[in-house]
Structures are given as C-alpha cells and as structure tokens.
Amino acid sequence: MGPLAGLKVLEIAGIGPAPFCAMMLADMGADVVRVDRRAAADLGISLETRFDVLGRGRRSIALDLKQSDDLATVRDLVSRADVLLEGFRPGVMERLGLGPDDCLALNSRLVYGRMTGWGQDGPLAKAAGHDINYIALSGALATIGPRDAAPVPPLNLVGDFGGGGMLLAMGVLAAVFESSRSGKGQVVDAAMVDGAALLMASTYGMRAAGLWNDTRGDNILDGGAPWYGVFETADGRYVSVAPIEARFYDEFLRRLGLDTATLPAQHDRAGWPQLRQVFAETFRARPLAHWCEALEGTDVCFAPVLDMGEAPGHPHNAGRSAFVDIAGVRQPAPAPRFSRTPSSVRSAPPEIGQHSDEVLRDWGVSTPR
Numbered sequence: 016m017g018p019l020a021g022l023k024v025l026e027i028a029g030i031g032p033a034p035f036c037a038m039m040l041a042d043m044g045a046d047v048v049r050v051d052r053r054a055a056a057d058l059g060i061s062l063e064t065r066f067d068v069l070g071r072g073r074r075s076i077a078l079d080l081k082q083s084d085d086l087a088t089v090r091d092l093v094s095r096a097d098v099l100l101e102g103f104r105p106g107v108m109e110r111l112g113l114g115p116d117d118c119l120a121l122n123s124r125l126v127y128g129r130m131t132g133w134g135q136d137g138p139l140a141k142a143a144g145h146d147i148n149y150i151a152l153s154g155a156l157a158t159i160g161p162r163d164a165a166p167v168p169p170l171n172l173v174g175d176f177g178g179g180g181m182l183l184a185m186g187v188l189a190a191v192f193e194s195s196r197s198g199k200g201q202v203v204d205a206a207m208v209d210g211a212a213l214l215m216a217s218t219y220g221m222r223a224a225g226l227w228n229d230t231r232g233d234n235i236l237d238g239g240a241p242w243y244g245v246f247e248t249a250d251g252r253y254v255s256v257a258p259i260e261a262r263f264y265d266e267f268l269r270r271l272g273l274d275t276a277t278l279p280a281q282h283d284r285a286g287w288p289q290l291r292q293v294f295a296e297t298f299r300a301r302p303l304a305h306w307c308e309a310l311e312g313t314d315v316c317f318a319p320v321l322d323m324g325e326a327p328g329h330p331h332n333a334g335r336s337a338f339v340d341i342a343g344v345r346q347p348a349p350a351p352r353f354s355r356t357p358s359s360v361r362s363a364p365p366e367i368g369q370h371s372d373e374v375l376r377d378w379g380v381s382t383p384r
Contacts (some may be wrong), residue, residue, distance in 0.1 A: 016046020033102030035180030077368025162232030178210025
C-alpha cells in the first residue's frame with residue numbers, strides 16, 4: 016500500500032513542480048485527488064493523457080472554482096483532506112476563497128503546501144518566472160557549463176524538480192509528522208529559488224573555505240578537474256569518469272595503462288591541461304564497448320553516458336527495475352524504496368474529471384454539486 020497509505024491529498028491542478036510533488040506522494044501510497052478545471056473537461060479535446068507521467072497514480076475531479084457550487088464542493092473536500100497542494104502565484108488562492116486562512120478555518124489540521132518560484136513574499140514574489148530564472152538568482156546556474164562559454168541550463172531539474180517539487184514533498188511530510196503530534200496544521204512555503212540555493216549548500220561551503228572559485232569550469236566538480244568529467248570515445252560516444260579519491264585515481268590510471276611517472280600529480284592544477292589531453296587521447300582510441308568492458312563495475316568511478324532510450328535497458332537499471340511501463344509509456348519507477356511498505360504506480364494519469372463521482376463518494380461529500 017505504500018508508507019503514505021491513508022493520507023488524503025487534495026491537489027489543485029497546475030504544472031511542473033507541484034504535480035511532481037503530488038506524483039511522489041501518490042507513488043508512496045497517498046490518496047491524491049487532483050482538482051482539474053471543469054472548463055478544460057468541457058472542451059471536447061481528446062488528449063493523450065498517458066504521456067503525462069507527472070499525473071500518474073491519482074484521481075481527477077473536474078470543477079470550476081469560479082462557480083459557487085463547485086467552490087463549495089472543494090471546501091467540503093478541504094475539510095476532509097490531510098494535505099492541500101497548490102502552485103499558483105501568491106494571492107490567487109486567496110482570491111478564490113481558498114487561501115490558507117480560509118482552509119485552516121475549515122480544517123485546523125490541514126497541511127497547506129504552496130509551490131512558487133520566488134516565494135510568498137519578497138520583492139519578486141508576484142513576478143513571473145521559470146526554472147532557469149530561479150537557479151540563476153540562487154547562484155546555481157553560474158556554476159554549470161564550460162569555462163569559456165555561457166552557463167548551460169541543466170534541463171529544469173534543479174529549480175522545478177529538485178529545488179521545487181522534491182523540497183515541497185519533504186516540507187509537506189515534515190508538517191504532516193508535526194501535525195500528528197500537535198493536532199495543528201500549517202502552511203509550507205516552498206520556493207524554487209530557496210530550494211535551488213539549498214541544493215548548493217556544499218558548494219557555498221567549499222567557496223567559503225577557499226576550495227571553490229567563481230570561474231566556471233575551473234573547479235573539482237564542474238568539469239575543471241580532468242579526472243571528473245566526460246570524454247569522447249572512438250565511436251563518437253561518451254563516458255563519465257570521477258576517480259576523485261587517491262586510491263580510485265591510482266586504479267583509474269592503471270586500468271587506462273598510463274604510467275604515473277610520466278604524468279603530473281593528480282592535484283597539480285598546472286598539470287591539468289596535460290592530464291586532460293592524455294585522458295582524451297586515451298579514451299578516443301577505443302570504442303565505448305571497450306571502455307565499458309574494461310572499467311564498468313570497478314572502483315574507477317565510471318559509467319557510460321546513455322540517452323533516455325538506452326538507460327532503461329542497462330543491466331543495472333533493469334536489474335533494479337528502475338523503470339516501469341504504465342499504459343505503454345516507459346518511465347522512472349517510484350523512489351526511494353521501502354522494505355515493508357513498497358511504493359508503486361497504482362494507475363496511469365487520469366482523464367480530466369474521470370473520478371468525480373467516485374471521489375465525492377469515497378471522501379464522504381454526499382451530494383455532487
């Protein structure tokens with residue numbers, strides 16, 4: 016059933032990080048009900064919902080929050096929920112009559128999870144933005160990319176999902192735990208700019224200690240060190256290597272057939288260009304299959320760079336069932352893993368309004384409005 020079985024989550028439909036949080040909670044067994052816009056359901060547009068991976072595992076009820084009867088239905092659901100999730104700009108839920116004060120008046124134990132880019136307050140709180148803007152302001156984006164070129168957006172992983180949805184999930188679960196002791200709910204203000212900065216905690220620490228500088232591509236973990244990076248192989252593929260520790264680095268050189276006596280020391284920064292050239296020439300001399308056979312599974316800290324079509328079929332991912340097929344769509348399996356109450360994907364993403372009657376019945380809202 017999952018470790019969150021019995022937890023009732025009301026998700027006000029949105030995009031990106033809040034649905035990612037809801038997906039995680041649903042994977043872990045929570046009963047997540049998504050409130051979709053009734054207007055969208057009435058358009059008669061047939062969408063291929065099975066590809067909306069972030070929507071998996073929950074049920075959908077279609078309502079128009081600007082209609083008094085539908086708003087009353089949502090308020091009834093709020094009174095029965097453990098958690099509410101929303102991802103609008105500050106003030107939107109308040110204008111709908113569903114702000115924290117309104118909802119906590121209905122349900123004093125409610126955990127009210129809010130997902131925004133800039134947070135609920137501050138000079139930029141009301142401004143529009145996307146992942147790249149939030150990670151830019153946090154200092155994260157400036158560290159990613161080659162030394163002599165512009166910063167490279169790391170997809171929308173750092174802001175939307177790591178610093179956003181996952182941070183919201185942790186905050187919500189912490190508040191649920193606290194509520195189980197105090198009997199009181201509270202608001203969780205999860206901002207992607209805050210979360211992206213938090214993901215940089217270790218890097219900020221290294222910078223303060225003088226172990227990291229602001230020149231992109233000149234540090235140990237940003238591609239500056241020749242023994243932490245990506246190299247091209249003879250067949251145009253790529254490998255990743257990361258033998259940071261001395262014993263791993265020694266094995267790395269040995270397995271590459273390189274003589275330490277002819278090379279600069281690992282941490283001799285003046286010798287890094289020479290090391291990079293030697294490593295590049297070595298990897299470029301053989302195809303990817305050779306390097307996988309020679310290095311994979313050893314302590315040199317190696318992995319081939321796989322695309323999304325290849326990753327699910329890799330023996331390690333396959334052996335751990337790291338990907339699942341839901342409605343014919345290959346997608347990542349739930350994580351993390353639990354020994355006694357395993358997570359699972361209980362259903363494909365729902366059609367808008369697919370479960371309206373069922374949800375009202377199950378949650379004890381007696382009259383569909």
